[in-house]
Amino acid sequence: MPVVDLLQWISVARKTGTLIVRGEWKRRIFFEDGQVTLVASDHARERLGYYLVGWGYLSAAQLETLLAEQQERGQALGDLLIERDLVPKNELVRMLRVRAEDMIVNLILAGEGDFRFIDQTIPLRASVEVRFPVEQLLFEAARRADELRRLRDVVPSERHVPRLLDGSFAQRLSPQEREVLAFVDGQRSIEEVAFAARVAEFHVASLVFRGVETGAVALDPPAEAEPAPRTETGEWSDLLREAETCITFGDLLSAYSHLARVQRNCAQVGEAVRRAEAMQARIAALLDRALPESEDLLQLAVDFGELTKLRFSPEEAFIISRVDGRYTIAQTLSQFPGNRLLGRLIVHELLQQGILKLSSQKGLARTRS
Numbered sequence: 001m002p003v004v005d006l007l008q009w010i011s012v013a014r015k016t017g018t019l020i021v022r023g024e025w026k027r028r029i030f031f032e033d034g035q036v037t038l039v040a041s042d043h044a045r046e047r048l049g050y051y052l053v054g055w056g057y058l059s060a061a062q063l064e065t066l067l068a069e070q071q072e073r074g075q076a077l078g079d080l081l082i083e084r085d086l087v088p089k090n091e092l093v094r095m096l097r098v099r100a101e102d103m104i105v106n107l108i109l110a111g112e113g114d115f116r117f118i119d120q121t122i123p124l125r126a127s128v129e130v131r132f133p134v135e136q137l138l139f140e141a142a143r144r145a146d147e148l149r150r151l152r153d154v155v156p157s158e159r160h161v162p163r164l165l166d167g168s169f170a171q172r173l174s175p176q177e178r179e180v181l182a183f184v185d186g187q188r189s190i191e192e193v194a195f196a197a198r199v200a201e202f203h204v205a206s207l208v209f210r211g212v213e214t215g216a217v218a219l220d221p222p223a224e225a226e227p228a229p230r231t232e233t234g235e236w237s238d239l240l241r242e243a244e245t246c247i248t249f250g251d252l253l254s255a256y257s258h259l260a261r262v263q264r265n266c267a268q269v270g271e272a273v274r275r276a277e278a279m280q281a282r283i284a285a286l287l288d289r290a291l292p293e294s295e296d297l298l299q300l301a302v303d304f305g306e307l308t309k310l311r312f313s314p315e316e317a318f319i320i321s322r323v324d325g326r327y328t329i330a331q332t333l334s335q336f337p338g339n340r341l342l343g344r345l346i347v348h349e350l351l352q353q354g355i356l357k358l359s360s361q362k363g364l365a366r367t368r369s
Contacts, residue, residue: 003107006115010034011134022114027103035131039100046103048077051095054195057087067241096130098200104141114311118352144202151209158191158201159222162208169216177207189222236262236272243279252283253345284341291348296358298332299325316346
């Protein structure tokens with residue numbers, strides 16, 4: 001099902017839950033009563049911190065400090081921003097909407113992906129509550145996606161640098177567009193102009209496209225920037241923050257994956273390993289509450305034809321292949337060659353996604369009799 005149709009179905013059915021999209025990046029869209037309340041992404045350019053720094057509300061150093069505090073306190077980033085009076089609430093809501101629109105545009109442009117909706121699963125509420133009607137987001141996102149496909153031949157990327165050639169071009173623009181044009185100085189890239197004007201990159205790209213088409217704006221190629229060096233500490237601390245974010249969103253399997261990378265890649269860094277192990281213990285405790293041991297039997301909840309349309313990791317496929325309705329979770333996982341916590345997390349996610357289900361042995365016995 002195309003992502004647009006899926007989003008419309010969620011809206012019309014007034015669903016509450018989480019849409020997980022796996023493609024080049026993993027993205028999550030959270031819904032309450034069919035409205036978008038939150039988005040999350042593994043893509044660095046789709047994270048809230050990217051917008052906070054880009055729009056000038058935080059420096060990179062301030063963001064690092066705030067993220068570390070968020071991880072320590074287990075508090076939503078938006079709550080910390082409001083609590084510290086770092087971003088006005090109305091601006092934060094606007095930023096969240098721009099971010100949601102940008103992500104949905106990227107989903108539409110990507111076209112392909114593995115989409116799974118987990119019913120009734122949403123993160124803990126934050127004090128900054130937003131609700132965006134899907135129809136409005138889709139209308140704007142579809143419009144942007146169509147326009148971006150058209151203008152990419154002229155505006156190849158957001159890293160290109162626009163340069164104003166004809167000052168009279170401003171006279172043909174709306175007041176809002178003139179405010180954006182004021183940041184076009186021949187030095188800033190399209191991305192940087194969008195940051196300075198605090199608007200979506202699409203609006204700048206569209207404005208530049210019109211300027212180039214009329215000869216009022218020139219577009220210079222991007223300057224080659226040296227990649228920022230990554231320190232070992234930066235790498236594992238980023239992974240721990242990603243894991244914390246995943247725990248907040250209830251995505252325990254992704255959190256485990258980030259922690260496993262820390263343990264695998266930073267085995268010689270004692271602090272990194274200790275913190276990863278402590279977070280794994282938290283995940284195990286959360287899983288014990290969400291999926292307690294029982295004598296219920298594990299069964300497939302979808303037919304084989306439906307399974308063949310879905311993509312699974314090797315570990316997921318192994319567990320699914322062992323499910324025949326005769327064994328409990330513990331019995332099924334006794335055959336799993338990997339870490340037991342990983343196996344339980346996979347079962348938990350497959351249950352959430354409606355691919356597996358649990359059936360009472362008593363009920364099964366009555367059916368057989």
